Amino acid sequence: MEAELIYIALAALFGIFMAWGIGANDVANAMATSVGSKALTIRQAILVAAVFEFAGAVLAGGAVTGTIRKGIVDADLMNGQPELLIYGMLASLLAAGTWLLVASRKGWPVSTTHSIVGAIVGFAAVGIGIDAVQWGKVGTIVMSWVVSPLTAGFIAFLIYLSVQRLILRHKDPLDRAKRYVPVYMFLAAFTITLVTILKGLSHVGLTISLRDSYLLAFLIALGIAIAGAFVVRRIEPDRKAEKAQHFYTVERVFGVLMIVTACGMAFAHGSNDVANAIGPLAAVISIAQSGLVASKSAIPLWVLIIGGGGIVIGLATYGRHVIATVGEKITQLTPSRGFAAELAAATTIVIASGTGIPISTTHTLVGAVLGVGMARGIEAIDLRVVGRIFISWVVTIPAGAVLAILFFFVFRAILP
Amino acid sequence: MANVLANIFGSSPVQPLEKHMDVTYRCAKQLNEFFPAAIAGDWDKASAVRDEIERLEHDADDLKKEIRLHLPKSLFMPVPREDLLELLLVQDKIANRTKDVSGLVLGRKMRIPEAIAKAFLVFVERNVDAAKQARKSVRELDELFTAGFRGAEVDLVESMIQELDRIETDTDAKQAELRAALFKIESTLNPVDAVFMYKVIELTGEIADMAERVGRRLELLLSH
Secondary structure (H helix, E strand, O other): OHHHHHHHHHHHHHHHHHHHHHHHHOHHHHHHHHHHOOOOOHHHHHHHHHHHHHHHHHHHOHHHHHHHHHHOEOHHHHOOOHHHHHHHHHHHHHHHHHHHHHHHHHOOOOOHHHHHHHHHHHHHHHHHOHHHEOHHHHHHHHHHHHHHHHHHHHHHHHHHHHHHHHHHOOOOHHHHHHHHHHHHHHHHHHHHHHHHHHHHHHHHOOOOOHHHHHHHHHHHHHHHHHHHHHHHHOOOOOOOOOOOOOHHHHHHHHHHHHHHHHHHHHHHHHHHHHHHHHHHHHHHHHHHHHOOOOOOOOOOHHHHHHHHHHHHHHHHHHHHHHHHHHHHHOOOOOHHHHHHHHHHHHHHHHHHHHOOOOOOHHHHHHHHHHHHHHOOOOOOEEHHHHHHHHHHHHHHHHHHHHHHHHHHHHHHHHOO | OOOHHHHOEOOOOHHHHHHHHHHHHHHHHOHHHHHHHHHOOOHHHHHHHHHHHHHHHHHHHHHHHHHHHOOOOOEEOOOOHHHHHHHHHHHHHHHHHHHHHHHHHHHHOOOOOHHHHHHHHHHHHHHHHHHHHHHHHHOOHHHHHHOOOOOHHHHHHHHHHHHHHHHHHHHHHHHHHHHHHHHHHHHHOOHHHHHHHHHHHHHHHHHHHHHHHHHHHHHHHHOO
């Protein structure tokens, strides 16, 4: 029995550390635009992020966590030696964490999701056996890593194109912005709320009928849009900073919209990335407690809460510094562009979370930004970074796998 | 910590380009101080203004080098990199001409003939107006990027460029008048001085020419 406690404690420790890292580094992607464009102060951004990351993790993080826990490795093969899965999950967490540390030192744009999935596939394939891996599922996941940035890019392209056609290219962009931004707010809130209700809430024990889901999402979105319309109406042109087209003030109007999409992005990020930290933990707990790898048991709520809490702590401690730094560097992502990218990314991520697929939230957001760039919305995009992202796709999975295999054999040798 | 989102954005050339145009214009504007001093024979003041011109032209060169350094081929922009670099080049030529003409006049301590002095000062002012209109047009560059080079903002910039063309045509006309006036009195002047006076008129006129070329380059950007 003591061995089980050690395992759970170790897994929790590694998991919280991963969650902390995710909060410290990745959450900046969701909030930096709002801070950089002064739509939110850093303190407000931290507060917003904390609430929505946590909500995303707890309310909608269950499906992806489930996939990481038992969707990649074939549980039945392990019922004779459940401790192998424990060693493997511990090894995976440690491997992913190590790889992320190395990558951040060297400045490589690697993804937490790719790291952990690569690690799990690695230890399972080599440490247990090729058949231990559910290759069909893994194939789906890898395909989604390509599809998600493309989808987000396409949606962002369309959204920004609509912003240009409806607002920016006309003679009176400020009036049009005040008219259309509440509509965008409604769409943003409606989409994210609807997908969450339809797909995510079952893990919290709530079931709502289809018709009620649409109704609820509609009402929530309507409320947000009306509140937004009131705020937006009050914004007046700033004589000093303006030129003829009042784009400066138009951006301020979009700044209000950005707050809504930042919330959505934080929620989406929490829903997908929390699994990277606590998926393995959930696996370890379920084996350690029952001695079996029970495929069907739900993720305990407290595990999701630990994950969400770890993210929030990481965000509040180190994350504020990253948000400030990143916010300064992405000034090209003004609210009109940032909202298009964030809404596209958040929608894509939430759909993936709902279907239980772990994707890279960072790379999805980058895909969305590139989509805005395709609509001629970004002044200068450094394509070398895109090249490095592609390389990181190829390198991360083997790297995570190799590290996980190493750690797996070490753990198997030294742990009880 | 490498943040992918932060690094995906290359340094945008738009603000630096607008800043460069601003410095170039301020350089050209100094001619409105320089020539009155030269005509009045106050060479100390003229020399001080020329120093300022040199300083501003030097600043413009520094900015130009910075921009060129930060425009690698791997940068993906809504408009071609070459077009932006060409725009930068003609902007810079305005400052160069300013430095050339003021250096020439100062170096020879040239006496501008009284018969044409007043018309010449008006001519100089009109050239500086052209540079000012060019700056006004280039200032819209960031708004053009925001609008995606379509729509109402394009119409706005096109009307600015048309005004720039009008000013340049005006300077052409004034240049012709000046040359005619100089021709009438050239036999009363020292031949070397006369030839250099034609040169000064020509160099000054090129400021408006360069400004008009800035407008042309902007139009090329608009046509994408």
